[in-house]
Amino acid sequence: VPIVVMASGAGSLLAAILERGAAPSSPFEVVAVVVDRSCAAEQIGRDAGIPVVSCKLADHPDREAWDRRLLAEVSGFAPQWVVTAGFMKILGPAFLAAYSGRVVNSHPALLPAFPGVHGVADALAYGVKVTGTTVHLVDGGVDTGPILAQGTVPVLPDDTVESLHERIKSTERDLLPDVVEAVVTRGVVTDGRKAHIP
Numbered sequence: 779v780p781i782v783v784m785a786s787g788a789g790s791l792l793a794a795i796l797e798r799g800a801a802p803s804s805p806f807e808v809v810a811v812v813v814d815r816s817c818a819a820e821q822i823g824r825d826a827g828i829p830v831v832s833c834k835l836a837d838h839p840d841r842e843a844w845d846r847r848l849l850a851e852v853s854g855f856a857p858q859w860v861v862t863a864g865f866m867k868i869l870g871p872a873f874l875a876a877y878s879g880r881v882v883n884s885h886p887a888l889l890p891a892f893p894g895v896h897g898v899a900d901a902l903a904y905g906v907k908v909t910g911t912t913v914h915l916v917d918g919g920v921d922t923g924p925i926l927a928q929g930t931v932p933v934l935p936d937d938t939v940e941s942l943h944e945r946i947k948s949t950e951r952d953l954l955p956d957v958v959e960a961v962v963t964r965g966v967v968t969d970g971r972k973a974h975i976p
């Protein structure tokens with residue numbers, strides 16, 4: 779099953795998905811990597827010999843044009859599923875209409891707690907003792923789509939944002955590829971805002 783992965787950062791989750799997808803028995807194959815900026819994820823995709831598409835907002839007259847270009851680029855690879863792995867943009871209406879229910883995101887907190895780009899820092903600042911990661915379907919909101927899976931991660935007294943985020947990422951590196959394998963083979967059943975993998 780062809781999938782496209784979208785990233786904007788260090789690309790450690792992209793690397794984990796690529797590694798899992800490269801296994802001969804893997805039910806999915808990463809057919810392209812899409813980035814919205816120059817980032818380490820770009821080089822990880824290239825090193826894996828996979829087409830890397832850069833779709834930068836700054837290269838477009840407005841957000842709607844960017845959203846349409848992103849859809850055109852991704853559609854060209856005909857993916858069954860799209861995975862956003864540290865992709866720091868909100869997908870627009872044109873993209874989500876075409877890929878509704880088929881975009882999977884990983885967020886480094888236990889949604890609905892601590893959504894948004896500072897979820898790790900917000901959890902640390904709040905003083906929670908347990909945080910984690912949420913793998914969910916992407917809808918038009920910020921980290922608001924139906925939840926597919928979650929994993930818990932302890933917060934340690936001397937944690938910094940970096941040490942906590944690294945611990946969360948080590949959980950994500952297993953959970954996200956597991957969920958991708960599950961959804962490409964078994965699909966997702968949604969009931970309102972609830973989702974489960976049969």
Ligand code: GRF
Pocket residue numbers: 785786787788789790791792863864865884885886946947950
């Ligand atoms: C992950 O923690 C993901 O949950 C968040 O961004 C981070 C991406 O890390 N959305 P990387 O760029 O894959 O290393």
